[in-house]
Amino acid sequence: MRPGAYGDPAAVQALAARIRRAAERLPRPVTFMEVCGTHTHAIAAAGLRRLLPANVRLISGPGCPVCVTPVGYVDTAEALARRPRTLVCTFGDLMRVPSSRASLERVQAETGAVRVVYSPRDAVLLARDDPGQTVVFLGIGFETTVPTVAAALAEAEAAGVGNFLVLSGHKVMPPPLRALAADPEVRLHGLLCPGHVSVIIGARAYRFLPAEFALGCAVVGFAPTDVLRGVLALVEQAVAGRPAVANLYGRVVSDDGNRTAWALVERFFEPAGAVWRGLGEIAGSGLALRPQWRARDASRLGVEVGDAVEPAGCRCGEVLKGVIDPPACPLFATACDPGTPVGACMVSSEGTCAAWYRHERLAVSPARGEGGGA
Amino acid sequence: MRKPARILLGHGGGGRLTHELVGDLFLPAFANPVLATLSDSALLPELPPGRPAFTTDAFVVDPPVFPGGDLGYLAVCGTVNDLAMAGARPLWLSLAMILEEGLEMALLETFVAGARRAAAEAGVAIVAGDTKVVPRGKGDRAYAVTSGVGVVPPGRELGDHLIRPGDAVLMSGSLGEHGAAIMAARHSLGGPALASDVAPLAGLVEALLGCGAAVRALHDPTRGGVATTCNEVARRSGLRMVLEESALPVSGGVASVCELLGLDPLYVACEGRLVAWVARDAAGQAVEALRGHPLGEGAARIGSVEEGDPHAAPLALRTAYGTLRPLDVLAGAELPRIC
Numbered sequence: 190m191r192p193g194a195y196g197d198p199a200a201v202q203a204l205a206a207r208i209r210r211a212a213e214r215l216p217r218p219v220t221f222m223e224v225c226g227t228h229t230h231a232i233a234a235a236g237l238r239r240l241l242p243a244n245v246r247l248i249s250g251p252g253c254p255v256c257v258t259p260v261g262y263v264d265t266a267e268a269l270a271r272r273p274r275t276l277v278c279t280f281g282d283l284m285r286v287p288s289s290r291a292s293l294e295r296v297q298a299e300t301g302a303v304r305v306v307y308s309p310r311d312a313v314l315l316a317r318d319d320p321g322q323t324v325v326f327l328g329i330g331f332e333t334t335v336p337t338v339a340a341a342l343a344e345a346e347a348a349g350v351g352n353f354l355v356l357s358g359h360k361v362m363p364p365p366l367r368a369l370a371a372d373p374e375v376r377l378h379g380l381l382c383p384g385h386v387s388v389i390i391g392a393r394a395y396r397f398l399p400a401e402f403a404l405g406c407a408v409v410g411f412a413p414t415d416v417l418r419g420v421l422a423l424v425e426q427a428v429a430g431r432p433a434v435a436n437l438y439g440r441v442v443s444d445d446g447n448r449t450a451w452a453l454v455e456r457f458f459e460p461a462g463a464v465w466r467g468l469g470e471i472a473g474s475g476l477a478l479r480p481q482w483r484a485r486d487a488s489r490l491g492v493e494v495g496d497a498v499e500p501a502g503c504r505c506g507e508v509l510k511g512v513i514d515p516p517a518c519p520l521f522a523t524a525c526d527p528g529t530p531v532g533a534c535m536v537s538s539e540g541t542c543a544a545w546y547r548h549e550r551l552a553v554s555p556a557r558g559e560g561g562g563a
Numbered sequence: 564m565r566k567p568a569r570i571l572l573g574h575g576g577g578g579r580l581t582h583e584l585v586g587d588l589f590l591p592a593f594a595n596p597v598l599a600t601l602s603d604s605a606l607l608p609e610l611p612p613g614r615p616a617f618t619t620d621a622f623v624v625d626p627p628v629f630p631g632g633d634l635g636y637l638a639v640c641g642t643v644n645d646l647a648m649a650g651a652r653p654l655w656l657s658l659a660m661i662l663e664e665g666l667e668m669a670l671l672e673t674f675v676a677g678a679r680r681a682a683a684e685a686g687v688a689i690v691a692g693d694t695k696v697v698p699r700g701k702g703d704r705a706y707a708v709t710s711g712v713g714v715v716p717p718g719r720e721l722g723d724h725l726i727r728p729g730d731a732v733l734m735s736g737s738l739g740e741h742g743a744a745i746m747a748a749r750h751s752l753g754g755p756a757l758a759s760d761v762a763p764l765a766g767l768v769e770a771l772l773g774c775g776a777a778v779r780a781l782h783d784p785t786r787g788g789v790a791t792t793c794n795e796v797a798r799r800s801g802l803r804m805v806l807e808e809s810a811l812p813v814s815g816g817v818a819s820v821c822e823l824l825g826l827d828p829l830y831v832a833c834e835g836r837l838v839a840w841v842a843r844d845a846a847g848q849a850v851e852a853l854r855g856h857p858l859g860e861g862a863a864r865i866g867s868v869e870e871g872d873p874h875a876a877p878l879a880l881r882t883a884y885g886t887l888r889p890l891d892v893l894a895g896a897e898l899p900r901i902c
Contacts, residue, residue, distance in 0.1 A: 198809075198883045205884075236886025307750060307824075413884065527891075538825070548888045550876070 196235070196413045204417040205240040211424045218244040219427050220376060221420060222511050224366065225383030226253035226539025227411050233548035235413045245424060248511040249541040251365055251465060252383060254330045255282045256509060256533045256540045259464045261497035262329075262358045263288040268492035269325050269356065270302040275490075276319075278312035279327040281305045282537040285530060289498040309341035309355075316345065316353035325487040329358040333385040335476060336450040339457045342485060356487035357478055360463055362386050363394055364474035370402040375510050379405035379423035381416065384438045391446030392436040399432035406434040408442050457482055466533060467506030505532035508541050515545040522550060570666040575696030588672065589692055592679040597655070597690040605690040607655060613717050616651035618642055619710040627705055628673055629748045631741075631759030632834075636677030638707035640763045640834060641785070643685040647768040648781045648837065650721040651713030656682065657691035658709050663702040674705060685763035687711070719772065723800045723840075725779040730868040731846035732804060733839040735767060735853050736760060736861035737812040738789055739831030743820040746831075752823060757816040762835030767858045774852035776845035782838050790829040790878065790890040792838055793866075797877035804878045806866035806890070829880070830893055840868065 223229060229249045232238065238247055251257045263286050270277040270293065277293070284294045284305060297303035306312050309326050316324035328338045338355060345353040362383060369375050382395055387408045398404040405426035409419035415438065422435040436442055454476070463475025478486040503525070504518040515521045515534070525531035527543050534542035566583070573580040590599065597605045620641045627634040639656060646653040658678055662671065682689050740760035747757050764783065772778055784792040789806075797804045806829075813828045821828050835858060841849045846864050853859030871877070876889030 196883065198885075201884045234882075234888065235884060236882050236888045237884075239886045240884060547891050550889065 201240070201413045201417060204414060204421060208245065208417065208421050208424055209242045211421060211428060212242045212245050214428045215244055215424065218246065219378035219424065220246045220248055220511070221379040221381060221423050222248050222250040222369070222377050223381040223383075224250040224252040224362065225381075225386065226256075226537065227385065228252065228381060228383065228409075228416065229541055229544045230539050231411045231413070232416060233544040236548070237413060237416055238549070240417070241420065245420065247420070248514070249508075249544070250369060250511050251468060251509040253534070253537050253539040253541070254334065254360065255286060255537040256505065257360065257465045257467070258283070258286070258329050258358050258533065259466050259497065260287075260289055260499055261464070261494065262356075263293065264290070264494045264497055265488070265492065266293060266325075266327050266356060267291060267296045268494050269487060269490065270296045270300055272323070272490065272492055274321060275302060275323045275325060276315060277303045277325050277327060278306045278315065279303065280307075280329070282539075283327060283329065286533050286536045287500060287530060289495065309338045310344065313341050313345045313348075313350055313353050317348060317350045320352055323352050323354060323490075325354045325356055325490075327358070328355045331360055331362055331383070331386050332389040332451075335359045335454050335458065336389065336447075339453040342457045342482070343453065345485070351484070354485050354487040354490070355478060357458065357476055358463075359458065359476040360465070360474055361460070361476065362390070363397075364471045365465055365468055366395070366398060368468060368471050369510065370398055370404050372510065374512055377404060377511070378427050379407065379432070381419045381423070382406050382408040384408065384410045384415070384442065387438065387442040387446070389447050389450055391444050392434055392442055393444045394446070395434045399434060403432050405432035408434070408436045408438045410438045410441070465509075467509035500531045503532040505534045505542070508534050515542040516550070518542070522546060566668070568668050570662045570664060570668065570671065570696055572664050572696050572698065575662070575694055581694065584694060588675055589694075592675045593682065593689040593692075595688040595690060597688060598692070605655070605657075607690065607712075610654075611714050611716075613714040613719075616646050616649045616713045616715055617710070618645040619708065620645060622707045622709070623703070624745065625703060626745075626748050627670065629759055630744050630757060632761040633673050633677040634705055634707050635674030635679075636681045637761050637834060638709045639678045639681035639685065639687070639689070640761050642709040642711040643681070643687060643763040643765055644783045644834075644837075646711050646713035647763075647765040648783050649713075649715060650719045650768070650772065650781070651715045652769075653685055653687045653711055653713040653765050655690045656687050656709050656711040658689050658707065659693040660695075661702060661706040661708075662694065662696050663704050664696055664699040666704050671705070674707070681763055685765050721778065721780050723780050723796050726796070726800045726802060726840045726868055727779070727842075728802060728868055728870045729843045730779060730840050731843050731849075731864050732793065732806065732866035732868065733841060733846065733849055733853065734789065734812065734863055734865045735764075735837045735839070735859045736833075736835070737814045737817065738836075739817045739821065739828040739833060740814065741834040742788065742826075742831035743817040743828070746824055746826070747820050750824070752820055756814070757820065760833055760835035762858050764835065764837055764858060767837065767853065767856045770856040770859070771839060771849060771852050774848055776849040776852065777842035778845075778849065779840040779842070781840075784833045784836060784838055786832055787893055788828070788830040788832055789838060789865075790827070791892055794878045794890065794892050796840070801871045803869040803871050803875060804866055805869060805887070806878070806880050808880050808882045810863055810865050812861050812863050812865075829890060843867070
């Protein structure tokens with residue numbers, strides 16, 4: 190398995206060496222956070238933490254859409270799957286997320302009314318083929334994913350498929366970044382900004398972070414050299430004491446983003462308050478269907494949902510804020526593992542706990558003295 | 564009356580239609596004297612000397628015809644390979660099929676032709692069989708179950724308990740071709756280059772074991788792929804395995820499909836590959852023996868065995884960057900990532 194051009198081992202080692210040299214001039218240890226599930230996964234899979242010096246720590250923030258989805262959303266999805274003549278369509282990651290009482294995987298075994306799809310468009314086709322059935326797509330994901338859901342809504346409109354609905358749990362990134370930057374519990378020196386999200390919203394969207402919070406930003410892609418170039422830029426900003434937005438993913442990210450895609454999103458969605466697991470309610474951080482599309486809004490179907498029950502002892506919230514690393518949670522690798530996840534961070538391969546469990550846990554052999562994780 | 568173009572419930576009823584199916588399709592395809600007697604049990608000749616091996620496997624592949632194979636071919640290969648991995652020479656198989664009412668007869672003919680081809684390639688006889696039909700909507704077209712008997716020749720011993728620290732881990736070809744071809748077919752992805760690796764491996768195993776190299780154990784990395792197989796072996800043997808990322812053979816087609824679907828080729832199934840644990844000194848000789856067989860042309864040394872370490876993951880990958888990362892067992896079905 191050979192890495193591509195952006196994963197060239199010699200280039201990776203050279204960048205790691207440059208980071209180590211630059212970090213010698215850091216006045217104090219620094220903590221950088223990535224806020225994209227694909228970064229979490231990529232960093233863990235390539236073992237990048239073990240290439241960094243001890244005074245540069247990489248942590249994961251709320252970048253996995255599954256992990257930040259509140260329990261109540263999954264409870265509603267389950268209630269919809271129990272509704273007569275209703276088919277719930279979802280991305281696979283949500284299937285095993287524990288709800289208050291079960292999980293979609295278990296409700297599927299019981300009702301047969303949950304279907305994994307790879308694209309929201311598949312759900313439109315299922316709706317078209319069975320007009321007597323209400324097809325609800327579980328819309329979760331950030332700016333990267335929402336345009337595909339908006340495109341599915343546009344397709345359903347154009348084709349007159351009235352029985353395609355969306356349960357919107359969509360979220361946008363800048364408001365939680367502001368909340369994290371302002372949170373005294375979270376001590377950050379830089380952000381690795383999500384590459385895919387940035388394709389849509391543009392690098393300009395992060396300018397408030399250095400301006401208002403003196404927080405460095407690097408917009409980076411997902412290959413090992415991409416991530417390390419971002420870390421290097423953040424170290425150099427920290428050494429110089431000059432935080433800024435460095436767009437290192439210019440091959441796909443512009444300053445303004447993809448306005449066509451966002452216009453499609455704005456046709457169907459409007460900003461709304463949203464609850465983030467671990468972060469709580471953040472104003473303007475969600476996307477709700479506009480009132481004129483109420484017939485396509487599955488949250489208006491009026492299913493009965495009991496009070497949401499958060500799993501006891503689960504510290505997903507602190508993990509999502511980067512306050513603790515997963516092993517600090519008492520449930521990590523004991524009561525909670527990918528086979529029987531307690532918290533959402535353990536479910537998706539992009540979840541911080543799942544990535545740690547898979548790639549960082551037992552990564553080192555103390556007998557051989559290999560370097561530790563972050 | 565013309566023969567029905569689709570499977571009817573009557574084909575499983577034991578009456579005229581069943582007899583026609585057996586007499587016109589199965590018997591001629593699998594032609595052998597044991598099956599031809601159509602007795603309640605296959606009466607087999609004396610076993611050759613050695614220890615008998617026996618195994619069974621069920622097949623529910625979707626789609627049932629895929630680039631590189633079909634349900635029938637896969638069902639025979641699967642059981643042949645399970646026998647071969649134990650060091651057994653496969654001899655006799657049974658084939659039971661559960662068909663959904665309405666299945667196109669042409670599809671069943673494809674499965675039977677596939678099973679016949681695999682049996683011929685592997686040198687085994689299909690000596691017993693059964694067919695049941697379930698009502699339309701109660702099954703997904705066709706399922707197959709094969710069982711098989713083989714014999715491990717005297718003096719041959721393979722097993723995870725024989726693996727030692729320092730041994731080499733070999734792979735007979737590229738990773739994940741079967742699983743990737745199935746996923747691509749299911750999602751209408753991929754091009755002509757992507758085909759399942761499904762193949763009967765008995766001949767390849769004989770070539771490897773015949774070369775004189777000290778072979779400790781063999782496994783076919785089916786469900787869960789190479790990472791799962793190596794994890795199981797590491798756990799059973801109490802040893803640690805380290806795979807080298809830069810040595811893993813992965814084709815461009817498999818890499819693309821896996822990237823698109825968020826899968827790791829190390830966890831994607833093969834149906835015509837084997838992983839072999841051999842003594843370090845014999846690794847070169849064993850790789851050459853594998854490469855000398857048409858089914859082992861892509862053989863490579865992919866890792867090595869170390870002393871067990873309770874503080875380290877039983878299976879680790881040395882990445883192209885020299886870092887080690889653990890390769891865990893899958894938590895359930897591999898699920899696609901969303902972005």
